[in-house]
Amino acid sequence: MIQLKSDREIAKMRLAGLVVWRAHQIAAELIGPGATTRAIDAALDNYFAQLGATPLFKNYPHHEKGKPAFPAVTCMSRNEVVVHGIPDDRPLEEGDILSIDTGVRLGGWCGDAAVTHAIGKIDPEVQRLLDVTQGALQLAFDLLHTKDRWSQIAAEMARYVKDHGFSTVEDFVGHGIGRKMHEDPQVPNFVSRSLRGRADFFIEPGLVLAIEPMVNMGTPKVRLLRDAWTQVTKDGQPSAHFEHTIAVTRDGPVRLTVAPSKEEEALMEDLMAVSSPGLERLIEW
Template identity: 70%
Template sequence: MIHLKSEREIAKMRQSGLAVWQAHQIAGRMVAPGVTTAEIDKAIEAYFAKLGGEPLFKNYPHHSKGKPNFPAVTCMSRNEEVVHGIPNNKPLKEGDILSLDTGVRINGWCGDAAFTYAVGEIDPDVQRLLDVTQATLNMAFELMHTKSKWSQIAREMAEYVSDHGFSTVECFVGHGIGKQMHEDPQVPNFLGRALRGSGDFRIEPGLVIAVEPMVNMGTKRVKMLRDQWTQVTADGKPSDHFEHTIAVTDDGPTLLTVAPQPAEEKLLLV
C-alpha cells in the first residue's frame, strides 16, 4: 500500500535528503587514486553520527535467512560491481568508477541517493555510460512533471538506455521511501510484467520515491559474489548507478537529495 506524504512530512524528508547530499559532498572531495572506500565510508559514518542520524544501510538484514547483515554505512560498487559493494581497504586507482549509495534517517524520516564518481581520467566509453545513466535519471524526473503513470516513464527510461547501446539492470529496482527506506511502491526502470498489471502507480501529490537507474555497458545479467552482497555484471563490463529521492508536491515533483536553495540554508545540517 502506497503511503502518500503530506507537505509537512515531505519537508521533514528534505532534511534527511540534505544530509545525504552533504554525505556525497564529503565523498566527492575524497575520491581520488590511492584513497580506499573504507576511508570514505568511515568519513560518512562520522558525519551521520555528528548529525545524530541513523544510517540506513549498516546492519541492513540480508534477504536470505542466515546470511550476514550489511556491514557498512555506504554501498561502494566499483567498475563491474553493480550494487551492494562492501567498502574495503583496496585503494582506488586511476580510471576506476565508483558508485556510492547511502541513506540516513533523521527525525524519523529517510533520504537515499547514489552517485557514480570518476576516479581521475576514465575511458571515454565509460564516461558515456555515466552520462547516459545520469541523463536517464534526469529524464525520469522531468517526465514526472507530465506523465500520469510510472509505466509511461519506465518505458522511456529503458528505451533511452537501449538507444545508446547499453542495458538496464532488471534484477533491482527503485522504491517508495518515507519513515522506512523501502516502502511501496516498487519503482522499476523498465516496463516489465509488474507495470503492465497491478504494480503500476500514479504520479500524484504525496508520492515519494527513490528512482535509481542501474545501467550496464554489456549484458543486463548480474551475479552475486561470495561475500553474499556484492552484485557484479555477468560479463565483467562496467556498470553505473545514479539515484535521487523525489517527492511529488502540489507544485510538481521536487528533488529531495540535491543542494540547498538559499532559503533552505537553515536546514543544512553540518
Template identity: 65%
Template sequence: MRNLKSKREITQMRRAGLAVWQAHQIAAELVRPGVTTGKIDAAVDEYYTEIGGFALFRNYPHGQRGKPAFPAVTCISVNDEVVHGIPGPRVLEEGDVVSIDTGVRIDGWCGDAAITHPVGQVESEPAKLLEVTTGVLNLAIELLAVKKRWSEVAQEMAAYVSDHGFYTVESFVGHGIGREMHEDPQVPNFVNKTLRASGDFPIEPGLVIAVEPMVNIGTKRVKSMPDHWTQCTFDGKASAHFEHTIAITEEGPQPLTVGPTPEEENLGILRKNTAT
C-alpha cells in the first residue's frame, strides 16, 4: 500500500528535508582525524533541540520487543560498518570512510538522509567506492524521471554497481516516508523474485521514498555485531551509504534533503555551520 502525498504535504516535508540537510552540514564540519563519532552525534542532537525537531533515530524502535532502543540521533558507521553504527568514543583516523545517517520530524513530517565522507586522504579503492555509491544514487534520481515502475530503476542501479566491480547490499533497503520514518513501500536497490511478484510499485506523483543504496567493496554479505545494531561487511572491507528523501511531483523527482534555494533561506530552521 502506497501513501501518496499532496503537493501541500510535500511542501511540508521539504522543511524536514532542509533540517536533515542542515544537520549533515553540521556533521560534515566535524569529520576530520581526531574527532569522536560521539562528538558528531552531539552536535546534530544540539541542532535538533535548537529547532524543536524530533530525532527519529533516538530510542527507535520505541518499545518494540526484541530490539534494544537505539541510543543516538545519528547512525555513524566507519569503514567496514555498513549501517546502524552507534556513535561513541571511537576516534576518526586519517583514511577512514564514515557514513552518517540521520532523520528528523518537523511539524509532523519526516526527513531522512545519509552521506559517506572520506576522513582526510583515503586510498584509491575506498575513494572509488564513494564515487560509485554517490553515482548510483544520482542515477536513481535521474531514472525516477523516466521509468514507470521501481523495478526498472532498481535493476539499473544494481547493474551500475556491478559494472563498477562492487556489491549492492541486499539485507537492507529503502522505504516510503511521510508522517512516519518507515512507511510502505519497501524500496530495494536490486531486483529479486519478491519485488517482481508482489513488491513492485508505480512511480507516480505523490510518491515519497527514501532511496538509500549501500555498496560494499568485496561482498554483499553483512553480519550483525553484539550491540544488536551495527552491521558490518562479512569480509571486513569498506562499505558506503548514501540516501535522499525524494518526492515524485508532476514536474519530476524532487530530492527533499538537498540544500536550500534562495527562497528557502529564511524558513527558520537553517543556521550557519559551526565546528568546535
C-alpha cells in the first residue's frame, strides 16, 4: 500500500536527503586512483555516526534465510558490478568507474541516493554510459511534471536508454521510501509485466520515490557472485547507476538528495555542527 507523505513529512525527509547528499560529497573528495572503497566506506560510517544517523544498508538482512547481512554502509559497485558491491581493499585504478549507493534514517525518515564516478580519465564510451544513465534519471524527473502514471515514465526511460544503444537492468528496480527504505510501490525503469497490470500507480502529491536507473553497456542480464550480494553484468561489461529520492508536491517534483538551497544552508551548518539543539531544530523543520 502506497503511503503518501504530508508536506511536513517531506520536509523531514529532506533533512535525511541532505545528509545523504553530504555523504556523497565526502566520498567524491576521497575518490581517486589508489583509494580503496573500504576506506571511503569507513569515512562515511564515521560521518553518519557523528550525526547519530542510522545507515540503511549496514546489517541489512539478506532475502534468503541463512545468507549474511550486508556488511557496510555503502554499496561500492566497480566497473562490471551493477549493484550491492561490498567495499574492499583493492586500490581504485585510472579508468575505473565506481557506483556508490548509500542511505540513512534521521529523525525517523529515510534518504537514499546513488552516483557513478569516473576514476581519472575513462573511455569515452564508458563516459557516454554514465551520461545516458544520468540522463534517464533526469528524464524521469522531468516527466513527473507531465505524466499521470508511472508506466508512462518507465516506458520513456527504457526507450531513451535503448535509443542510445545501452540496456536497462530489469532485475532491480526503484522503490517507495519514507519511514522505511523500501516501501510501496516498486518503481521499475522499464514497463514490467506487473506494471502493465495492477502494479501501476498514479503520480500524485505526497508520493516519494527512490528512482534509480541501472544501465549496462551490453546485456541487461546479471549474475550473483559467491559473496551472496554482489551482482555483476553477465558479459563483464560496465554498468552505471544513478539515484535520487524524489518527492511529488503540489508544486511539482522535488529532489530531496541534492545540494542545499541558499535558504537551507543555515540548516546544513547546524547539521554539520552536530549540536543537539541544532539537530532538534532541523528535525522539527
